[in-house]
Amino acid sequence: MNKQLRAIVTVILCVLTAIGVALFITVNLSPLFIHVSAAAPLCLTRGQVQTDYWRLLAYLELPWVRHLQLQSIPITAQALIHFRDVRHLLLIGELVSGVSLVITIWLVHKQKRQGQLWRLLLPLKWSLYLIVMLAWLPLINFSADFVAMHRVLFTNHDWLFSPQRDPIILLMPEQFFWHLFMIWLVVALLLIGTLWEWLMFELGLPKLRTNKANNRRD
Template sequence: MNQKTWLFRLGVISLVLTIVTVSITVTINAYPLYVWELKQSGISETYQLSIQNILTNYKVLMNYLNNPWIKQLHLPDFSSSKEGLQHFKEVKQLFFLNYFLLIVTIYPTYRFIRGLMSESQMWRLIRPFQYLSLFPFLGFFGMIVGFDQIFVGFHKLLFRNDYWLFNPYTDPIIEVLPASYFLHCFLLAIICIELLFLITLWLSKKSLTKETE
């Protein structure tokens, strides 16, 4: 296998990582999705909290997860156990791992795409992204039919403890983070990934059409 083949494969990997991390970034910061979830689920009525109060706590949580300078999480209307705080600390680490991968891959991806375009080689992405575009469909179907099992497996894979199994008495914040919200987050991420895969595939095919004209 020659050097050009290896560089192409590394470029594809970088492109895929950029697409995945961009999609995750969009999803975890999709504030309108959580607002919609609150209105659809009726959580504020069930737990006798106003939507505004819940959103205030949600913003505090997201500021903590997204801001490296905030070292302690203190939710104004919810108590937190030691285990719950530790779990959010681990989630924060995953957030920044995602951001790190996005930062370190976005420029190599730009150079890769720019190089392919300058050499009229975008068509080489057609076959890889034809295959790659199948995976989000499978993921979407899997989430619909077996979300609970996937959700549990996801947490067992990413976390070395069971602190993610929140007790609503000691960590009542979990009451306003329903399973349906996480399902919709997963689905949104999958849709974003698939959309970007298809855009890449479309651009690749379009470049091939231009070359044959």
């Protein structure tokens, strides 16, 4: 593998890691955005709703939690199948992110040791532009893109919840997912931006800019 190709692979793995870590952070921040008040018709307390939601998150994210059992919120077999599908996607994402993180650390360390960190700048810059461009599409028409995403990711129609049969969907209206998407995007961009700033620092580019600015003033 030549040096430039290795740099591109390193950047791709960096971006995958950032996307995965951002997804993990977003999912675990989601309890802050559930619509607890929407569960009023169920006559449940805030504590009961939040407890069941945390049970759902544990099932979705922890490989050793094999069954979804909610204490207070009724749930149908169709919803259980959908959450099982979501669980598979999240666990695969966690695995890919973990493997990418380990390989990324090794490759970046190797690039640094060989004095090749500068090769990461251009691919990382274009990756950042690409993410911003692709993220702009859901911002234009989130509802349509949200539905299209479900049709691509899930081969069945189990994601079409009925509020009467599966009131858990009342906790997660479209606005809920909009907030999560925005959090994911911001966190992912911050992680990639942090990597960019670290590369600039390691390469001494901020210091170089400062020196050039001082020379112009002199």
